[in-house]
Amino acid sequence: MHFKAVILALSFCSLPLSISAAPASVPVFVKAATTELLSEKIEAIGTLKANEAVTLSATVTETITAIHFDDGQRVNAGDVLAEMTSTEEHAQLEEALSTVKEAERQYQRIKSLVNAKLSTESLLDERRAAFETAGAKLNATRSRLADRLILAPFDGVVGLRQISVGQLVTPGDSITTLDDDSVMKLDMSVPALFLNSLAPGMKITAKAAGLDNRYVEGEIFSIDSRVDPITRAVMVRALLPNEQRNLKPGMLVTVVLQKAPQEQLMISEKSLIQEGFNQFAFVVDSVTKPARVVKRKLVTGPRRPGAIAVISGIQVGELVVTHGTMRLSDGSTVHIAAEQKGDESLTELLRQQASPANKSD
Missing domain, CATH: 1.10.287.470 (Helix hairpin bin)
Known part of the structure; x- marks a missing residue:
């Protein structure tokens, strides 16, 4: 009797199980990949220079007999600034x-x-x-x-006077500086990575800390013909109007270069999964029943707050998981709890999931 029971138990264990527990689907929140016009911004730091700038000095050794300017005075081209014996x-x-x-x-x-x-x-x-x-x-x-005459070579504003009447000056001695500040030059170093995005006439926005962080609009005037082999950056010169004469040479300026808007495929920034140097996202394959997710490797582009551009890896209209990625792996079964249409927060999505309309579905 005991021997028959053992044989029966072994026979039962050897039979294949016809019923197995189906894996539970993971609830996820998704958002469709859409296209939108995105204007990429390039930030740089630059230094202001006068449109024209010169340090005036004597060309002969003589004594100063007359001075015809004051500190900070505006002069015209050809004005006599100083006379010598x-x-x-x-x-x-x-x-x-x-x-x-x-x-x-x-x-x-x-x-x-x-x-x-x-x-x-x-x-x-x-x-x-x-x-x-x-x-x-x-x-x-x-x-x-x-x-024996020191003349202003162009219109501008003189700096501090460095001479006095009766002083003996020699060639190279500084008399004063002269700056044409009607237009300011802004020289900045931009990574060569953005070289193809730069062009004369491109609009920029500059912000100077010395002006209470007020913004000044300008445009790129020229681009250097060489890339620095050490920094891998190129020097870019922009022109800024200075009608109020409040921009001064030497000021440090933060610059934002605005690229022309381009249509980009965008997904939510919350969908992005970073693994080392690679980026992934889970895309819902709703054709299969039940729905499953596919882990896609992405090539991404510029960002804006809350979203990132995708160059390759996702197609327009595909549903990308925004919340619930921690419980997923490639091929996981999922069901869509709610679809994000805009910039709804997680709280709003949970409230949407709990709504009677969703329950009735």
């Missing part, structure tokens, strides 16, 4: 003018005699040469006299 040069100018006048008179007299056949052509040539030599000496004297 030029008594000798003025005397030489008087002499040169007199010499030119006499040489011209002699030339005209011989010219009339040649026309009357009363003088020779060779004498006329001598007088012409003397007249031209006197004119050249006059120009040289005027040039030496001009070296």
Whole structure:
């Protein structure tokens, strides 16, 4: 009897089980992948420079005799900013003018005699040469006299005065600075990764901490022809209007470069699963019954708050899991608890799941 019971038990264990417990489906929240226009932003830091800037200095060794500007004064091109001792040069100018006048008179007299056949052509040539030599000496004297004047080369604002009347200055000594601040140049370093996105005329937005973080609109003027082999960045120059003259050379500026809007396939940022350097998302395969999820590897692009662009791995309209990914693996059976239509929070989705309409489904 005991032997028969053992045989019966072994026979029962060897029979295949015809009924097994079906795996429970995981409730998930999903959102469809959609397209939208996305304007990618590039952030950089730049330094302001004046449109034109120069440090004015003397070209000769002389004593300052007069100063015609004050600190921070606005001047026009050609304005005399400072004078240096030029008594000798003025005397030489008087002499040169007199010499030119006499040489011209002699030339005209011989010219009339040649026309009357009363003088020779060779004498006329001598007088012409003397007249031209006197004119050249006059120009040289005027040039030496001009070296004793410090002129503004363009419209702008002068900086701090570095000289005083009676001071002996030598070539290279700083007299003052002059900046054309009607337009400001903004030089910034941009990663070469964005080189294809940069072009002259591209709009930028600049924010300067020295101006209470106010924004200034401008545009890219030029792009350097070389990429720095060490930083792998390219220098970009933008122009910023400065009608109020509140932008100053040397100010540190935060820049946002706005790329032209492009249509991008977007999914919720909550759908993204980071594994090392790879990114994945669970996509619902609703064709199968019951529905299952497929783990897809993604190539992503730019972001905006709450969403990320997908370059490859997902198609438009596919349902992507946004909540419940922690309980999923590739091929897991799921049922959709609620579909996110906009930017609903998890609390709103749970309330939507608990609504009578969903229960009746």
